[in-house]
Amino acid sequence: MPDTPNRSVARAFTIIDELSENGSGRASELAARLEMPVSTVHDYLQALVDTGYVTVEDKVYHPSTRFLEVGHRQRHRFEVVKAVRDELAAVAEETGEHVTLLIEENDQAVILAVQEGSEAITLFAYPGARMPLHVTAPGKAMLAHMDPKRVESILDRGLVEITSETITDPDVLLEQLELVRERGYAVDEGERIAGMVCIAAPVLDKRDELRGAICVCGPESRLDETRRAEIADVVKRAANVTQVNLDYV
Structure with missing residues (x-):
């Protein structure tokens, strides 16, 4: 099923919520917990990194302090x-x-x-x-x-x-x-x-x-x-x- 704007936003925040709940995670770990393809999760994570709302180090992703600012x-x-x-x-x-x-x-x-x-x-x-x-x-x-x-x-x-x-x-x-x-x-x-x-x-x-x-x-x-x-x-x-x-x- 192709992503619609509403579905894309919902998925992005689902990933953010999962990251926030656990503090950090690799794309493969998040994909397993969310039952989503690893490639899809990775694409969303990269988009979130590009916007500054997620950070990544050694392929481990974390919510950024941008959320504190907001x-x-x-x-x-x-x-x-x-x-x-x-x-x-x-x-x-x-x-x-x-x-x-x-x-x-x-x-x-x-x-x-x-x-x-x-x-x-x-x-x-x-x-x-x-x-x-x-x-x-x-x-x-x-x-x-x-x-x-x-x-x-x-x-x-x-x-x-x-x-x-x-x-x-x-x-x-x-x-x-x-x-x-x-x-x-x-x-x-x-x-x-x-x-x-x-x-x-x-x-x-x-x-x-x-x-x-x-x-x-x-x-x-x-x-x-x-x-x-x-x-x-x-x-x-x-x-x-x-x-x-x-x-x-």
């Missing part, structure tokens, strides 16, 4: 990143925990910024990391303020299980989203990372449009009910200040 530029185009910068630092200092700003993109939660407090557990969290909305506190905080028809569409595709605590029942999730709207924050208890509790508040602008969510994560052993209530107040306050800041970005 991502960094795009991240700083988000007004919410500028509006939340000081608040993330303040929340990290006040709670001592791991703090993130996430947005919703293509029905996923995407990290835009990370700040670590003095007691934060180092997590595999970095700008650009993405995850299903339903498995995270910030994802649920954002789902609670998305158009109901869109939420229904997301639920209809199924709720993937990440840990034994992940909510996979749509009715249970919808009940939680209603609770999020009532109290102004969301919680996940080991639903994406076992043993971790995350608390998040949505960031809305003056038109009540969703702009993201601020999240604090810490080990379950450190976040008892009293501590959770304190952190919930902190993230709600930070979300409110960010909302005000958005008017002046």
Whole structure:
């Protein structure tokens, strides 16, 4: 079957995703994993090398730092990143925990910024990391303020299980989203990372449009009910200040 422009682009990004997942690879290795002809994979890799998005040394290919450049530029185009910068630092200092700003993109939660407090557990969290909305506190905080028809569409595709605590029942999730709207924050208890509790508040602008969510994560052993209530107040306050800041970005 001849390549169409859409098919060519899809193949190129499939190869990039495979390279990113594994860090590097030879054309033959990638071809085997992707079940594509070696010659086809090699041609795509060479085109990606020519554009600067892939590097090659001793016939081993790697994603290049061009992706960092593209991502960094795009991240700083988000007004919410500028509006939340000081608040993330303040929340990290006040709670001592791991703090993130996430947005919703293509029905996923995407990290835009990370700040670590003095007691934060180092997590595999970095700008650009993405995850299903339903498995995270910030994802649920954002789902609670998305158009109901869109939420229904997301639920209809199924709720993937990440840990034994992940909510996979749509009715249970919808009940939680209603609770999020009532109290102004969301919680996940080991639903994406076992043993971790995350608390998040949505960031809305003056038109009540969703702009993201601020999240604090810490080990379950450190976040008892009293501590959770304190952190919930902190993230709600930070979300409110960010909302005000958005008017002046």
